[in-house]
Amino acid sequence: MPRETRPSICRFCHANCGILVELEDGRPVRVTGDPDNPAYRGFICARGRRLPEQHAHPDRLLCSRKRIPAKTGSSIPGNDLARAVNDGGTRFEKIGAGVAMDEIAARIGEIVRDHGPRSVALYPGTYAGPHPASIPTSIGWLLALGSRMLFTAASIDQPGKHVANAIHGRWLGGSHVFDESDVWMLVGNNPLISISGGIPPANVGRRLRHAKKRGLKLIVIDPRRTEVARFADIHLQPKPGEDPAILAAMLHVVVREKRHDPEFIEAHCSGFDALSRAVERFTPEFAARRAGIGADEIERAARSFARGPRGCGVAGTGPNMSPHGNLTEYLLLALNTICGRWRREGERVPNPGALLPRAIPKAQASAPRPGWGFGESLASRGLTSSAAGLPTAALADEILHEGKDRIRCLICVGSNPVAAWPDQAKTVRAMERLDLLVCLDPKISATARFADYVIAPKLSLETPGLSISSEALEQTYVAMGYSEPYAQYTPAIADPPPGADVIEEWEFFHGLAKRMGLRLTCRPIRPETGVLRERRHAFELDMDRRPSTDEVLEGLMNGSRIPLDELKRHPHGRIFDEETIRVAPADPDATDRLDVGNADMLAELLGLHDEGSDDRDRPFRLISRRMPNVYNSSARDIAALSKGRNHNPAYLHPEDLAALGLAADDLVDITSDHASIPAIVAPAPELRRGIVSMAHGFGGDPRKPESVLEAGSNTGRLIDNASHFDPHTGIPRMSAIPVSVTPRRG
Ligand SMILES: Nc1nc2c(c(=O)[nH]1)N[C@H]1C(S)=C(S)[C@@H](COP(=O)(O)OP(=O)(O)OC[C@H]3O[C@@H](n4cnc5c(=O)[nH]c(N)nc54)[C@H](O)[C@@H]3O)O[C@H]1N2
Ligand SMILES: Nc1nc2c(c(=O)[nH]1)N[C@H]1C(S)=C(S)[C@@H](COP(=O)(O)OP(=O)(O)OC[C@H]3O[C@@H](n4cnc5c(=O)[nH]c(N)nc54)[C@H](O)[C@@H]3O)O[C@H]1N2
Ligand code: SF4
Ligand SMILES: [Mo]
16 A cells, blocks of 8 residues: 655644644555654644544545525524434435535525625634635635625634734734743633644744743733643732733732833833823732732732843733623733833844745834724624624624524534534524525534535645644734744645545635636735734636636735745745844834723723622633643544543532532533533632633533533533623623532432
8 A cells, every 4th residue: 555654734723733644545544743844843732643533534524415405484493402403414415516506606696686795694713724715715705795794703712802902003013922032921821732822833832841941931810720820930810800900900010110111102102191090090909809819929920021021911712701801902912012022123023924925024103993893883783893803792693683684694614603602592593594504514513503505625634735824823913923934835635535525615615706706806814913014915816717726825825925836845844034134213204103091991991990799699700711632613523532521521629519519520500690501520620719611612402411421511502692792892701701500410
């Protein structure tokens, strides 16, 4: 049997690790880290090793599916998840991808004719990320259709980042990066497991150990002693949801002790006086009382952060999902800014770009932009688009409402609303109500069960890939992305299983556009953070013939500092660091300033000072978390990863378990003001007391408690998407949710 080993990029998650894949007859059989990859240096996680099982999974769709019988009316009444789950798999027939595209194009044409283009929405999710052409082509198609109803996971992930970046402004010289920093602060992220939260994704563990060895001070704020908190010099372990108070108190200490950077503030910043006044009342004692930690701990953290001189504070999903996520992100940017944590004139830029265009950094600010209240508004609720896009948490309402301008068609690209959206019961009703639901998904996922068509995609090793998604993190997340000009390209290295009729996501949108007589233009994203770079221009796909994926990637990467042809000569990836680019002085007429005194944010902060404490009937706070061997709703169907545990435990502190008379593996009900879910408890001494820590994306039939063991519990069911939500981005309270825990009898 012909056997060979080829370098490639793992795309099981978004981290783009360099891997070596052993192939037998064109099929992957073994995957290891690539020691010759200069950035990842042999790193691989358990999921990456299981790429062969993922590609050959018995449940993988090798051909697209069409629902039988087709939905007749526009609505199946009721919220019958149980029925839907139980008859999953029996009501689909196989359909060729080409025929499916014919039928879908025709159906969308009718919907647009009858209800207008706004009735069609697109939701690219987690697995739109690893395929660089998916998002640009799907959005290009949507816009060509005339709809702007684009919903992404950004608004249910870390929307506070987008809002805060917008209203604070962007520093065109870029931020400090992890590898050069003296101090680093992580607020509710756990990059050793999530491989994305706040430390550059290329071999996080090695980077962290290396940084600690050279003396990096690490501050972690997390109610859980996480994997990364074990490396912390200072770990604040507060009640969840108190990050804005803690950060305001840190700002208070920095200002009171004059540890800020007056020259930088004077030259580049506005709003410092307003900020100083607003944080006056947030003494360390006040914040400490609220957060249940020591005032001295907050002071130590503030002093350590302010000492720097180089460093950055980065928040993760935890505080973004807790209330006041925009404010948390904003205060963190304000802390970075008043401490002067931005790259100055004459300094070398660590990543001049590889697949990104060449850096042309300048020591100046780019003015704040509006964070919310623009673009498309929802017809169902008083929400608009924000810097994080349209509010995905409200898309179910936009499908269910009775008024005009209802969403009738939804295209899901590598996403799984039923598993991932807040308020699962409502999401299920919405999926049932759609006239047309199309999922591009290799599985009959929790959402695909409701689909009219499921388009079977190629999986990662069967498609060409690029490390661009990791590099481009720097354009949305401060201090993220690669710390060096690294990039990798991989051709498709594996064949789809014999007999498969699978296509790439971009081919689906190209196919739809062609059938509908539309032209596909892919527009580059607009950077929110990071150094100023040369521009990419929009790229039009050839509609007269089927371009190759490489041609599409080539077109999308126009303007890259390293041309794709050059990159292709380095199959293990390369760090292109020959060129030194330094931050240029500010333009003589530059007047823009970074704003640390945004009036809305400071008003929200002052309001928080007087906010009462939460409802006492719900003594626990349910917080979000990631688990090592699962990836949102994916990966837990691979036996070597789940190791026989198919559920997501509800982790509690052992003393909380004892106080409730519970032992490991007992069944409980977790109840919020909105709903109740059964769950299986597990002890976690690393937690603060009063917390339930649980991963999302799980859950089977909620009315059959015994199914908890088979499929876990869906934490999204506990979330009320319409009463406790951020008024700007629409994200509901998805962490620090008040819950009670009651043992189940029998
Ligand atoms: N309660 C709660 N809810 C949350 C979160 C939380 O912490 N708590 N986290 C939120 C966050 S951060 C996010 S990003 C969202 C995620 O939200 P989604 O992206 O909607 O959900 P996923 O579960 O990641 O869905 C990914 C889907 O892609 C499919 N898939 C796997 N591989 C491929 C592929 O190669 N191609 C294609 N086309 N599809 C593929 C999978 O089968 C799965 O159905 O969830 C959010 N929801
Ligand atoms: N293994 C694995 N990796 C993943 C994923 C996965 O499902 N599994 N999902 C991917 C996705 S979609 C994303 S967006 C990233 C997310 O990446 P991260 O943001 O790093 O996500 P987590 O690892 O869940 O870390 C969030 C932390 O926030 C803490 N937390 C919860 N509430 C609060 C709060 O109110 N305040 C503070 N300070 N902390 C709080 C939790 O205890 C947890 O440790 O991870 C990605 N990587
Ligand atoms: S961290 Fe992500 S990209 Fe890296 S090996 Fe694991 S699954 Fe693959
Ligand atoms: Mo996410």
